[in-house]
Amino acid sequence: MVSIEMLNENQKKAVLTSSQYVRIIAGAGSGKTRVLTMRIAHLIEQCHVWPNKILAITFTNKAANEMKERIRQVLPEQGNAVFISTIHSLCVRILREDIPAMGMPRNFTVMDADDQRSILKEAYKEFGLDKQTYTFGSMLDYIANNKAAEISPERAYVFAGDLRGENDKAKVYEYYVNRQQAIYALDFDDLLLYTVRMFRQFAEIQAKWVQRFHYIHVDEFQDIDKIQYDLIQLLAGNDNSVYVVGDPDQTIYTWRGADVNIIMNFEKDYQPCETIVLNENYRSTPSILNGANALIHNNRNRVEKDLFTSRPDNGAITHYSSAGEEYEATWIACKINELHKQGQRYRDCAILYRSNYLSRALEKAMIEQRIPYVIYGGIKFYERAEIKDALCYLRMVCGSDDLALMRIINVPRRGLGNKTMDTIVQRARETGKTMYEVIRDEKVVSGKAQTTIENFVKMVEKWKNLAPSTPISRLLEMILLDSGYRSMLEADKENERLENLKELITDIESYTINYPDSSLEEYLQLVSLYGDKGAEDGGDHVQLMTVHAAKGLEFDTVFVYGMSEGIFPNDRAMQESQLKGLEEERRLAYVAFTRAQNKLYLTESSGFSYILSRIKVPSRFIKEIDPQYIEHIGATFDTGKPKEIKLHSALFEDEAPFEERLASKPRTKWKKGDHVRHAAFGEGIVLEYSEGMLKIAFAFPFGVRKIMATHPSIQKAEEVE
Ligand SMILES: Nc1ncnc2c1ncn2[C@@H]1O[C@H](COP(=O)(O)OP(=O)(O)OP(=O)(O)O)[C@@H](O)[C@H]1O
Ligand SMILES: [Mg+2]
Secondary structure, eight states: OOOGGGSOHHHHHHHHOOOSEEEEEEOTTSSHHHHHHHHHHHHHHTSOOOGGGEEEEESSHHHHHHHHHHHHHHOTTGGGGSEEEEHHHHHHHHHHHHGGGGTOOTTOEEOOHHHHHHHHHHHHHHHTOOTTTSOHHHHHHHHHHHHHTTOOHHHHHHHHTTOHHHHHHHHHHHHHHHHHHHTTEEOHHHHHHHHHHHHHHOHHHHHHHHHHOSEEEESSGGGOBHHHHHHHHHHHTTTSEEEEEEOGGGOOOGGGTBOTHHHHTHHHHSSSEEEEEEOBOOSSOHHHHHHHHHHHTTOSSSOOOOOBOOSOOOOOEEEEEESSHHHHHHHHHHHHHHHHHTTOOGGGEEEEESSGGGHHHHHHHHHHTTOOEEETTSOOGGGSHHHHHHHHHHHHHHTOOHHHHHHHTTSSOOOOOHHHHHHHHHHHHHHTOOHHHHHHHSOOSOHHHHHHHHHHHHHHHHHHHHGGGSOHHHHHHHHHHHTSHHHHHHHTTOHHHHHHHHHHHHHHHHHHHHSTTOOHHHHHHHHHTTSOOOOOTTSSOEEEEETGGGTTOOEEEEEEOOOBTBBTTBTGGGSSOHHHHHHHHHHHHHHHHTTEEEEEEEEEEOSEETTTTEEOOBOHHHHTSOGGGEEEEESOOOOSOOOBOOOSOOTTSSOSOHHHHHHHOOOOOOOTTOEEEETTTEEEEEEEEETTEEEEEESTTTOEEEEETTOTTEEEOOOBO
16 A cells, blocks of 8 residues: 655655645656545545545546545545546536526436537538538537637627628527527536536525535646636635646647646636645656657747656667558557567556557457457447448448348438338248348338339449459448448548548458458458457456547556657647647657556558558657667668659549449559559569569568559559659
């Protein structure tokens, strides 16, 4: 058990302080969360504070659970009475008690993103609006901004004046708010807004809650936004203690309104405020810590503060550069296997990445290497709705099983109702046929529904006929196009889902390259194994998560995957403001690096990225680490400017339908010695060409491969500078 004697002087001071207002500013791994937790235990044990007078606000549910666990370890009984939660759960708690004052029932619903979208869909339909003009994302921002600025729909109309676009937006806003009221639903923003507004309007309710918690603690205070701060101020009243901890270098939510000035100016709002700085890092080895410090030094907009560590070193940070994305993930999996054989638990390894779609290659590598894994705060790649849909469409081409048919027959909406579906199921039962056979062979219903069914069958039959002569990736592209699935996502501006589908196509491509003789059936069989049973929390699993989700956590060994320019730092994050965006990305990298206790691996790969539409180069963040703290292994990497490569396969570009493209595509003439470029394996040289197959030598580690000459992933090297 951790006792106060084990803390350093400043940490002790931070635990024992009797100041009413305390601010702890310190870098990653310096014990902020530990100090905050011990301070709570100290209040209960030594100062005899009632546990239920203590509030601790954490950033994520996972962090809240960990803190509860830590306090329970010290104080098994009393620990449970401390109120530890995220700020949103705290609001729900408050509103469940007092929201009737605001004219809402206690059993109000908390809406999630899907609920919000379905209200917008209704509104767009009602007003005949176009999702192309007003994306759901921009509309939700508009609504959130109005709400935050306390602009009612009536006033939004006034602001809109005669501008048609603005007027439309105000109409949707009004519709959204009315619907919410009709169904008693609050979205995430409302939770905070309602609580703050309620406290301001009803002094007696505020006074009650000020009385409820005498000691308020906030972890990760650097990522607080204005309204959250308002709430904390309202809860603090004049007499309560406010204890905040944070690290300005780890502010990673400014895109969502977080304001680092709040922690910087805290001392002005709460006087007299005791500020304690912790400067010893207990988490990481010197190489990891110094590497992370070197990185964050490149941010101009920061307050200088450096950490030291007394821990022994454990070798440099390792940068592994691979020639292809698949191999990058496989390398990580093999490394983890190697560590596991040496006695390392899987759960002590974490793989972090910048964006959700990146988990695909990693998950595949984990499965292939039989490594148990769990994804935090996200859905496993092969379990995401669009991936399941796409695979079910492919299953329609193969076996047309009932489950696949049920899943996709109305996605996108084709207007087939329950009654029609029931009839089909009924007929299938009677005849012993599959549902698809029923609709293919019989006229099950009549009128419009029957026409829809016939068109659907015609489409599936076309795919079935083309399947034997078409590469699977091309078949899927065609399916997404013909079925209207792709346009459905495009209309809804579902960029993340589109990205995931592109990833699936990349997956299929690399599968067909690795197994040129394999069939669609075999591919589907393989991926059906991927839709793995959900991993239990607490078991021995490798932990996969985005960097954002890893905030505050620590792991023995950390892999940061996808350290390529454009991916991390992320191109899109830098679009609005180059410098601000880049500095936030760098803070995010600082968070990622400082999660590691003993070993940090940074990986990236060259080759063409469909998402970026260019050849990848290593992230600048790798180069910003002082050479003495990092070793480079794997393929030699080119640091020159990205080259644009024209590929024959132009996934998702607006092109003629596939058949036309195939017919008009000029045949490339191949001969021994030709230089080629491959989407995953990089550059290579043709060794042999016969009967439509190329034998190509690629750079290490790919070696010699046989590939169909017409395969979309290869092209003769004809670069466009
Ligand atoms: N005095 C100490 N002696 C030994 N270990 C310590 C000490 N202080 C903290 N630690 C350990 O160092 C690690 C980092 O601590 P903690 O998670 O509290 O840091 P933090 O400042 O909250 O980091 P972050 O900024 O990432 O949230 C933990 O494993 C913690 O138990
Ligand atoms: Mg912490």
